Structure formats: structure tokens, C-alpha cells
Amino acid sequence: MRIDPAIVRRIARLARLSIADGDLARVAGELTRVLDLADQLADAPLAGVEPMAHPQALALSWRDDAVTASDDAGTLLALAPEARGGLYLVPKVIE
Amino acid sequence: MRAESIAQLAQALRARRISSAELTQQSLAAAHVHSHLNALITLDETGALAAAKRADAALTQAASSALTGIPFVHKDIFCTNGIRTTCASRMLENFVPPYDAHVVGQLNDALAVSIGKANMDEFAMGSSNENSFFGPVKNPWDTARVPGGSSGGSAAAVAAGIVTFATGTDTGGSIRQPAAFCGITGLKPTYGRVSRFGMIAYASSLDCGGVLARSAADCAQVLAAIAGHDARDATSVDRPVDDCVAALSTSLKGIRIGVAREYFGAGVEDGVAAATQAALRELEKLGATLIDISLPNAALAIPAYYVIAPAEASSNLSRYDGVRYGHRCAGPKSLEDLYTRSRSEGFGSEVQRRILVGTYALSAGYYDAYYLRAQRARRVIANDFTEAFASVDLIAGPTAPTVAFKLGEKSGDPLAMYSADVNTVAVNLAGLPAISLPAGFVPNESDNGLPVGLQLIAPAFAEARLLNAAHQLQLATDWHTRTPPP
Numbered sequence: 326m327r328i329d330p331a332i333v334r335r336i337a338r339l340a341r342l343s344i345a346d347g348d349l350a351r352v353a354g355e356l357t358r359v360l361d362l363a364d365q366l367a368d369a370p371l372a373g374v375e376p377m378a379h380p381q382a383l384a385l386s387w388r389d390d391a392v393t394a395s396d397d398a399g400t401l402l403a404l405a406p407e408a409r410g411g412l413y414l415v416p417k418v419i420e
Numbered sequence: 421m422r423a424e425s426i427a428q429l430a431q432a433l434r435a436r437r438i439s440s441a442e443l444t445q446q447s448l449a450a451a452h453v454h455s456h457l458n459a460l461i462t463l464d465e466t467g468a469l470a471a472a473k474r475a476d477a478a479l480t481q482a483a484s485s486a487l488t489g490i491p492f493v494h495k496d497i498f499c500t501n502g503i504r505t506t507c508a509s510r511m512l513e514n515f516v517p518p519y520d521a522h523v524v525g526q527l528n529d530a531l532a533v534s535i536g537k538a539n540m541d542e543f544a545m546g547s548s549n550e551n552s553f554f555g556p557v558k559n560p561w562d563t564a565r566v567p568g569g570s571s572g573g574s575a576a577a578v579a580a581g582i583v584t585f586a587t588g589t590d591t592g593g594s595i596r597q598p599a600a601f602c603g604i605t606g607l608k609p610t611y612g613r614v615s616r617f618g619m620i621a622y623a624s625s626l627d628c629g630g631v632l633a634r635s636a637a638d639c640a641q642v643l644a645a646i647a648g649h650d651a652r653d654a655t656s657v658d659r660p661v662d663d664c665v666a667a668l669s670t671s672l673k674g675i676r677i678g679v680a681r682e683y684f685g686a687g688v689e690d691g692v693a694a695a696t697q698a699a700l701r702e703l704e705k706l707g708a709t710l711i712d713i714s715l716p717n718a719a720l721a722i723p724a725y726y727v728i729a730p731a732e733a734s735s736n737l738s739r740y741d742g743v744r745y746g747h748r749c750a751g752p753k754s755l756e757d758l759y760t761r762s763r764s765e766g767f768g769s770e771v772q773r774r775i776l777v778g779t780y781a782l783s784a785g786y787y788d789a790y791y792l793r794a795q796r797a798r799r800v801i802a803n804d805f806t807e808a809f810a811s812v813d814l815i816a817g818p819t820a821p822t823v824a825f826k827l828g829e830k831s832g833d834p835l836a837m838y839s840a841d842v843n844t845v846a847v848n849l850a851g852l853p854a855i856s857l858p859a860g861f862v863p864n865e866s867d868n869g870l871p872v873g874l875q876l877i878a879p880a881f882a883e884a885r886l887l888n889a890a891h892q893l894q895l896a897t898d899w900h901t902r903t904p905p906p
Contacts, residue, residue: 333776340734340779341741341759342772352776358835359777365723366793369800376795377802379625379655380611380851380880386654400518406748413743416752 326360328353423903426490426584426638433479433489440479440489440533444472447491447535450582457558459567459576461496462504463536471533478531486641486665487532493586495574496537497544498524498629499618507620508552509542511740511747511766521618522650523587523629530645538586539573542768543737544594544622546570547840550831551770558827559601560904561868565824568598568840574632575602579904585633585642589619591626592725593819593844596856599632600819600873603858605890605900606632607639610880611851612657614643615650623732624655626725626848635900636857636890640664643883659881667884668891673707675889676812682718683817683843683875691862695872696818699859699893703816706892711812715804720797721846726838727781727794728849733771734778740766773834802850809879814889817843819856819873823864843875853883857890858899868905 330349333356337344344352398411407414424432432438448465468491475489499505499517501524506512520528527534541551549557549572557572559565560580567576571588575598578586588595590608599606607630614629621627631642644665649658679700684693704710742748742762749765752758767775781790808815821842830836847854854877861869874893878886894900 328780332780336776336779336783339783340775341738341756341763342767342775343760343764352773355773355834356776356780359726359773360780360790362835362838363723363727363781363790363794366720366727366797367789369717369720369797371793371796371800374796374799376792377799378795380802380849381655381657386658388651397518401744404515404518404745406742406745415743416754416758418755 328356425635426641429490430486440472440475444468444491444533447583454580454582457560457576457580458555459539459557459573460536461506461539461554464503468533468535475531475533485530487530487645490584491533491535492583493536493538493577494534495540495571495588497589497620498587500524507543508540508554510553515745522615523646526646538577541570543771544570544589544591545770545774547597547837551768553768556827559824561870565826568601570594572598575599575604578604578632585631585638588630588632590628590630591622592848593841595630595632596844596875597820599856601824603871604632604634605636605639605857607855609883610853612655613647615653615656617650617652621736623729626729635894636887637668640668640887662884664884664887667888670888672889672892675708676711677703677708678711678713678808678812678815680713680715680815680817682715688818688821692818692872695860696874699874700816702897703893706896713808717800717804718846721801722842724794724797725845727790730774730778731781731791734775737775798849801846805850815877817875819875823862823870847877852880853878853886855886855890860899
């Protein structure tokens, strides 16, 4: 799969990463090589094979519907780069 | 340097020939002596000495475990309450978790003494430990070479004799390949055997916590402490843990070892293949039958892995947004700018590359061609193992195709780096347990030679069989007792 700078710009936007204009061609080349590696699967006889998402063929485990976590909002908010009054602070979203 | 086993140290501690405080001070001193290896990101001298004091008190009351008082390091991917946990990323440079990972809690309960946090590839993405925000780790056998990755700091710390064992994680070979490159023993347990709670996520269907140590017997002791069910990880398996320590002494007479021909394919250096074959002949002398086998879909493992792991990573790492914890850019102009600049500044280039590959593979129009196809490949790779284990008890081959390569040799070429995982990633895709153990040396320009690792793979939950075979080989050989130059 040939990745061009426009595709890099599009997926970088989806991933919320910024790639400098001067790096777009280099990154496009690197991603092309990685996806060429993935394209080796294209010729493998995989039609009809059930996809395997996980090594365990188990149903999701259930636990009792009981309160286990304590109220540690203060502990978690203390990790935030910016917080005030029990809330996370971010730049204004609505003008 | 210290080269005693966990059992020998435990005995010395119980006989009062040495205290945990003395052992811990020696470990801390060794960490300083070997600081040029850059094996540790954080050294916790105060915490270590306090833990040693508690261990010494427990030893006088006989309220102790096999690991009580023994110094070790955690890979810096395990959350440690109150101790900075960086995952070797600028993103988490100042992250101090408010809780312990399950593995951390288990080793605290055992009163083992953590002296700090080991360097690694950023977010466990790498095979050389050159992707760390805190700089590369050097291989104690030859400091011009890499220790392997991503658990490179853990492996170097054990090989250099700073500690007796280290925790690690293995998503595509990140315990086994550094163990091979550093001449030590590394165990990747079955997926689900060790809780992932508090282990920073890279690719959740592949990530597996484990141990690096000098011998299989030591790995068995540590596995006993960290394995078992934990309700906080939904994929942690509720099933009794086999007594791997007791199983170590079982004879290997009659055990069938499948030698996978694909693991000796193109790219495997002659010296590595020869050392692996010599180790296999030692197993034969111990009563094992070697059987030539094929894993016909082995070549699909690298392509499948480098779709699945990045896809899961792109999802897992979306949590780093500069809002709740982790790096935040200065002066964000908008929420979008906050997300984008915080992530671009916080993540290194390999992490960004994998996020981009994963985002692409999961994006509309490409999901079937990449992610779904990789999942189909995963199924046939896993089926190969199931079919092979119908006629053999273990599968063997070289852990890595080469010995430790030079720093900088592959860091400019992501695909060359990915090929270092050619013999290890299939095990993670299938969720199986595997071990790498020293299997001789390949001569190099220094006098010491460079270590080669033998990989043994077992069916799910057969860690006892794996450790038993590795231990019996280590009773008959001395490769694992060799140490790098001081």
C-alpha cells in the first residue's frame, strides 16, 4: 500500500498527532514499508478463517454488582496537569 | 558481583550470614558502579532500605517467603504507588501512580525489596532499548551493543549482577529477546496467568507480565509469587497455579521436543543456529527425543503482529490526552491543540509510528484488509501450535536470529528492527508460555563472546513443564552461570 503525504496528514489528524510538513514524505515512506510488510498477508490462504481477536476463547468474566472503588477523586485529580474545584481544566470549547 | 541464586540468598538470609539491609546496600552500590549501563530510570534508595528493614524483621519472626529480603527491580511499566512510573516516555516523565500494579503488590507481600525502576523501550515498543526517552541501555557483555528490548534495563540489571531478578513484560518477545542478548533466563507466562492490573497497556491481547533472572529455578520462585487470579484484570485466569518449583526436578526421560525448522530459517546467523543445536543435543542426552516439526504459517507472524499490536496500541494510547495525567503542552490554544501538541511532544518517534500504523489499519475502508486479515492470520498461527502440540511436549528454536547487535545498527530502519522478533511474536499471538535460556556463546571481537538464547515454548498453562526442562538443562550445563566482564 502506497501511503502519500495526504494520507499521513489524514491519519495523523485522526490520531491527534501533528507531523511537520517537512517530515510528511519521510513518514509516508516509513508507513508504506510497514504496510508493505502487512500486505504479505494478502497472498496467504486465509479466506473463511475465523478471525482471532484474543488468545482466550472465553466469555467475558462477570463480577458481583457491588461498590468496590472508594471515592478517590482527590487522589486522581492531583495527577492532572490543571484542575480546579474538583474539575479538570481544558481550553474553552464553546465560545 | 553477586551471582547467587534466589534459593542460596534465601538460605543465607535465614542463616543470618547476611541481612537484607546488607544485600540491599550491595545492590544499590552495584547500581551506582554500573550506572554507565543506564539500566535504571529511577533508583529508590530510601524505599529499598525501608523495605529491607521490614524484610529483616520478618526474617527474625519466620514470617517470610522465598523472596523475602531479596533485592530486585521492576520494569518501569508496572505502576508503583508513590514511585514515579514513566514507561520510558516523556508522556509519563512525572507520573507518580496512586496505586500498585498487581505484580508489584504480590512482590511487596512477599517482602522482596525493589531497589528501583528499570529502563525499557518507550511504552514497550522496541527490540533494542534504544527507544527510551531516558536514553539507550548498554549490554553488559559489550557496551557497544544493545541489551535487546523492550525489557532491556531489566535484563542488563540482572546480567550485570545489580539484582538477582527483575520483572518484565512481553508483548512480542520483550522478555525473551533481551534475556537471550544478555545471557540470562526470561520467562513469558501464559496470557492470563499473571494479572495485567497496573501494567501500562501497549497491546492488551498480547501483553504479558513475567520475570528475568539468572536461572529457570529462580524464575520458578518469582512466578510462584506473581501468578494467580486477580479480579481486577478481566483476562486474569481463575485456575490453580501449578507448583513449578516442585516440578523442577522431574526427569526429562521421554519428553518430546519439536524442533521447528522455520525457526532456523533465513536471517538466523550460523553461530546462533549452531549454539542452539548444541543445546538441543544436551537435552537429548538428558533423555529428550528431538522431533523435526513444521509451523507452516510462521512467516505470517511478523506481518500479523505489526498490524495487531499497533492497532491495539493506537486504541490504548488514545487515553494520553494531556487532560487527566501525563504530559501537557504549554499554552494550548484550543482543546484540539491541547490534544495534538501534548501527544506529539509526549510520544517518541517509534510510538508515533505505531499509533499511525494502527490508526490506519483500523480506519474506515482498511479495517478488513489489515486488521481483520491479521486476525485471520493469528488464528492459523495459533492452530499451528495446537497441531504441533498433539505430538510434542515442547517446541524449541533460537530465541532471536542474531546475537546482540550494535547500538545504532538498526535504529534507523524500523523493519530491520522488527525482524529481531521473528521467532518470538507467534507465541504472543497464540498466548502461550515460553522461556529463553542461555545456550552458549558466539565469539566476537571482545574475549567474552556474546550469549545465545534457546527458546522453549509450551502449551497454555504448562509453565511447570517449561521450567522443568530449562532447569534440567541448566543442571547439566554452565552457560547460565557465566557472567559478563566486571
